Amino acid sequence: MKPKDIADQIIKLAKDAQNGEVEVFVSTHASLEIDILDGQIEALDSHTETGVGIRVLEEEKLGFAYTSELNDDSIDDCLKKALHNTKCTSANPFLSFSKNNLPKTKMEIYSPDISATPLENKIALAKTMEEAARAYDKRVLKTEKVTYEEAEYEVYLQNSGGFSGSFKGNHCGGFAQIVAGDGKALEAGMGFSFAKRFKDLDATAIGKEAAENAIELLGPRPTRSRKTTLVLSPRIAAQILGILTTPLSGEALIKGKSLFKDKKGKLVAAKIINIVDDGTLANGIATAPFDGEGIPSQKTSLISGGVLRGFLHNIYSANATKNKPTGNAARGSYQSFPVLSTTNFYIENGTDAPDKLIKNIKDGIYITRVMGVHTANPISGDFSFGAQGIVIENGEKTYSTRGITIAGNIIELLKSITAIGNDLRFTPTIGSPTLVVENVAVGGH
Numbered sequence: 001m002k003p004k005d006i007a008d009q010i011i012k013l014a015k016d017a018q019n020g021e022v023e024v025f026v027s028t029h030a031s032l033e034i035d036i037l038d039g040q041i042e043a044l045d046s047h048t049e050t051g052v053g054i055r056v057l058e059e060e061k062l063g064f065a066y067t068s069e070l071n072d073d074s075i076d077d078c079l080k081k082a083l084h085n086t087k088c089t090s091a092n093p094f095l096s097f098s099k100n101n102l103p104k105t106k107m108e109i110y111s112p113d114i115s116a117t118p119l120e121n122k123i124a125l126a127k128t129m130e131e132a133a134r135a136y137d138k139r140v141l142k143t144e145k146v147t148y149e150e151a152e153y154e155v156y157l158q159n160s161g162g163f164s165g166s167f168k169g170n171h172c173g174g175f176a177q178i179v180a181g182d183g184k185a186l187e188a189g190m191g192f193s194f195a196k197r198f199k200d201l202d203a204t205a206i207g208k209e210a211a212e213n214a215i216e217l218l219g220p221r222p223t224r225s226r227k228t229t230l231v232l233s234p235r236i237a238a239q240i241l242g243i244l245t246t247p248l249s250g251e252a253l254i255k256g257k258s259l260f261k262d263k264k265g266k267l268v269a270a271k272i273i274n275i276v277d278d279g280t281l282a283n284g285i286a287t288a289p290f291d292g293e294g295i296p297s298q299k300t301s302l303i304s305g306g307v308l309r310g311f312l313h314n315i316y317s318a319n320a321t322k323n324k325p326t327g328n329a330a331r332g333s334y335q336s337f338p339v340l341s342t343t344n345f346y347i348e349n350g351t352d353a354p355d356k357l358i359k360n361i362k363d364g365i366y367i368t369r370v371m372g373v374h375t376a377n378p379i380s381g382d383f384s385f386g387a388q389g390i391v392i393e394n395g396e397k398t399y400s401t402r403g404i405t406i407a408g409n410i411i412e413l414l415k416s417i418t419a420i421g422n423d424l425r426f427t428p429t430i431g432s433p434t435l436v437v438e439n440v441a442v443g444g445h
Contacts, residue, residue, distance in 0.1 A: 001070055003156035003166065006052055009072075010079055011160050020058030020086075022079075023097050023159040025292070027051065027334045029151065036126040036146040044123075051334035054082040060091040066335050094319035098294030099161040107280070107289050109169035111197045114150055122148050125203045129176045132207025133191070137180065139218065140211050144177040144188060150198075155288075155331075163294040171196050171285050173428060174206045180214035187400075189214025194428035196283045213368065216390060216400060222445035223391055223401040229364035230406070230437045231357065231392065234425035236367050237432035241347060243410055244275070245430075246378045248302050249328075249340050250317025259381040259411065260308055268308045269414035274348040275303040277312055279327050284344035286429040292331025292338030300326045306415070314340045346431035350420025354434040357419050359395040365442065366390045366397055370406070381410040387442075405443035413437055 003026035014022040028050040035043040051068035052075065063085030067078040126148040134140050150172035158164040173194035179186050191209030195201050232240065252258040260268060269275070279297030281287050290296050293315050301309045313321070314329035317340060330341035358366065369388040376383035384407040390397045421434030 004158070004164075006070060006075065007156065007158035007164070010052075010054060010075060011158065013076060013079055014056065014083075014160065020056060021097050021160050023055040023057075024157070025053040025055075025331060025334055026156040027053075027331075028154045029333065030153070031151045032122070032149065034123055034126050034148045036123075036130050037143055039127060039130065041123060049333075052078065053331075053334040053336070054078055055097075055337070056082045056086055057095055057097060058083070058086045060093055060095060061086040061089045062092070062095050063087075063089065064337060068334075092316075094316050096315055096319060097159045097161050098163045098315065101163070102165050102290060102296055105289070107167070107287065109167060109196070109287050109289075111170060114170050114172050114198045115152060117198045122150075122198075125174065125201060128203035129174055129191070129207040129210075132204040133176055133178045133211045134207075136208055136211035137215050139180045139182055139215060140178055141181045141186070142179050144179055145175065146177075147175045149173050149175070157290070157292075157294050159294065165290050165294060167289050169288060171428075172198055172201060174201050174203060176206050176210040178210045178214055180211065180218060182218045185218065185220065187214045187217040189217070192427070194285055194426065196285070216397070217368065217388065217402075218400065220388075220400045220402045223365070223404060223442075225442060225444045227439050227441050229361050229392075230440045230442070231354075231361065231364060231366045232432075232435040232437065233366070233368060234421075234423055234432050234434055235427055236370055237347065237435045238425070238427045238430045239370060239373050240410075240413075241275070241345070241432050242430050243373065243376045243378065243383070245342050245345065247381075248311055250311045250313040250321055250323065251340050252378065253311050254317055254320050257379050258311075259377075259379055260311070263308050264310065266308055267306050267415070268411050269303050269306040270417040271306040272350070272420055273303055273306050273414060273417055274301070275346070276301050276348060277326070277328065277342050277345045279343035281344040284429070285426065286343040288343075291327045291329045291343075293325070293329040295325045295327040295329065297327040297343065300328075312340060312342065314338065342429065344426070344429055344431070346424060346426065347420070347433065347435070349422050349424045349433050351422055352419060354421045354423055357421055357434060357436050358392060358397065360419075361392050361436070362394055364392040365401065365404070366392055367406070376410060383408060383410060401444070403445070407441050407443065413440065416440065
């Protein structure tokens with residue numbers, strides 16, 4: 001049965017029963033993962049799943065149910081469960097379904113070359129990642145994980161208010177984590193890349209990056225406690241940026257649990273900082289024509305010139321705060337409600353090459369790993385991370401250091417950013433260029 005036929009059937013059944021608004025979400029998700037160890041296939045997993053999720057809104061009460069059985073009886077039963085579940089929830093006047101008509105814009109989010117590439121080529125790419133890492137330096141000792149992965153998805157959304165839309169997309173990626181040693185200690189290094197086209201994956205570069213990251217951490221030495229300049233690599237900066245996904249959401253604002261509460265229009269970061277969420281970004285992994293509720297995707301400026309401009313909203317938070325939805329209701333599966341989430345969320349590029357930024361630093365630390373990012377307080381913004389990195393002296397990376405701590409407040413950290421690299425990179429849907437942050441408290445030895 002075609003997705004549109006399923007949706008038409010469910011909406012007709014609901015109308016015949018004279019029940020409230022109905023929304024039907026039909027999705028198919030296929031994934032492939034290939035793990036390589038010592039030049040051999042360690043695991044190969046392929047999975048495809050199709051199902052339908054039904055939301056019913058009746059007397060301001062929301063009911064939900066889903067099924068992967070797409071025959072008439074199962075679909076009918078699923079609708080009845082969704083209707084029944086409305087009686088188990090409380091009324092909420094801010095709930096509603098999309099009534100938008102989609103703009104007629106062409107969006108390229110599906111690449112035929114991923115599905116057309118033979119399986120043996122994908123296996124070969126994964127093997128090349130491992131080979132490149134091992135060939136980089138004799139101190140590379142073993143592989144922890146080398147993986148090629150891909151996902152293909154198709155979505156159809158329709159509701160009784162007149163909205164209907166569909167899209168098909170895919171992406172792929174490579175990941176390598178290896179261990180290097182010098183006879184005294186072991187260090188792990190990681191390389192990765194995500195792409196919308198198979199031909200854009202560079203297996204050799206991924207493996208080489210993993211080896212480089214591990215080798216440069218060998219021979220760690222202690223560093224003193226002090227306030228110093230930190231250089232955050234794109235991967236580390238993206239991890240820290242991820243702390244902001246909750247405070248910048250409309251739902252956190254409604255609950256009064258956002259560190260940005262009452263700060264709209266105020267300076268919350270350095271004036272060189274621009275943070276956006278862009279569901280329309282070309283080649284973005286999270287790019288799609290509409291979100292999990294049928295709201296058209298858009299580019300939303302959250303912090304511009306260091307000033308807080310707004311928040312991300314789904315339909316509920318937009319209604320509750322008298323704003324417009326920003327197309328940020330994510331739906332990972334037919335088995336789940338749409339939840340407020342970022343799409344392609346990133347700090348905009350600067351103009352300087354990362355090497356140039358480092359050359360301007362007399363004393364600092366290039367941070368290569370942080371631990372405990374999830375412990376940052378999303379209400380106060382206070383944080384304390386464990387970290388590892390490379391000490392910078394007179395514009396040069398010198399020796400690695402580990403067992404340090406970085407402490408402070410996320411807004412103060414944002415305000416202390418003094419330079420931005422031109423190397424924006426996503427991991428895979430949160431991105432940042434290299435950042436230089438001055439006057440950060442570092443606990444050493």
